[in-house]
Amino acid sequence: MLKLHRNRLHSSKTKFRESSSEKRNFKYRFLTFITNLYEEKSNESVKFKHSIFVGNSNIHLSKYVRRIQKYGDLSEDHLIHVCILLNRLKKIIHINVFSIHRILLTLCLLVTKQTDIFYSNEVWAIIGGVSLRDINRFELFCVLQLDLFVTRDQYINMKSLLQSITLK
Numbered sequence: 001m002l003k004l005h006r007n008r009l010h011s012s013k014t015k016f017r018e019s020s021s022e023k024r025n026f027k028y029r030f031l032t033f034i035t036n037l038y039e040e041k042s043n044e045s046v047k048f049k050h051s052i053f054v055g056n057s058n059i060h061l062s063k064y065v066r067r068i069q070k071y072g073d074l075s076e077d078h079l080i081h082v083c084i085l086l087n088r089l090k091k092i093i094h095i096n097v098f099s100i101h102r103i104l105l106t107l108c109l110l111v112t113k114q115t116d117i118f119y120s121n122e123v124w125a126i127i128g129g130v131s132l133r134d135i136n137r138f139e140l141f142c143v144l145q146l147d148l149f150v151t152r153d154q155y156i157n158m159k160s161l162l163q164s165i166t167l168k
Helices: 002-011 013-017 021-039 061-071 076-089 100-112 121-128 132-145 152-164
Strands: none
Touching (some): 021 152, 061 100, 061 121, 076 100, 076 132, 076 152, 121 132
């Protein structure tokens, strides 16, 4: 079954080579949003100051997002949903440069699981470069701590917010 997923992962390469400037602009806005999110001063009222998400990542955030989007078959809609969940999660845990990679991976996993076709946690662990045990722990934490439901108004507001981010 994992071989099927790996073949599917490699077959999606051609889909992203045809990215338009609008898709690149959206990716830039998404990266700007999440970078601003973890560069903000930490909220002292967060529920968990020490996070299970803290880890060491040797890959730049933009390359990591590109990797997750490419191999995880993420659409703009998925990424908008991820932004909404990130806003909710920042009230619960401290998000910083050491945790953002794992948090993004986990939220992308959860968002895609709300669709009809999604990858197993084992495939997401491979995509993100973490162990299956870790991805399972991250998922469980988010499922227990976050409201994953997004209303239409929340979605429209986040999409507008992302579109308002100016390009350099």
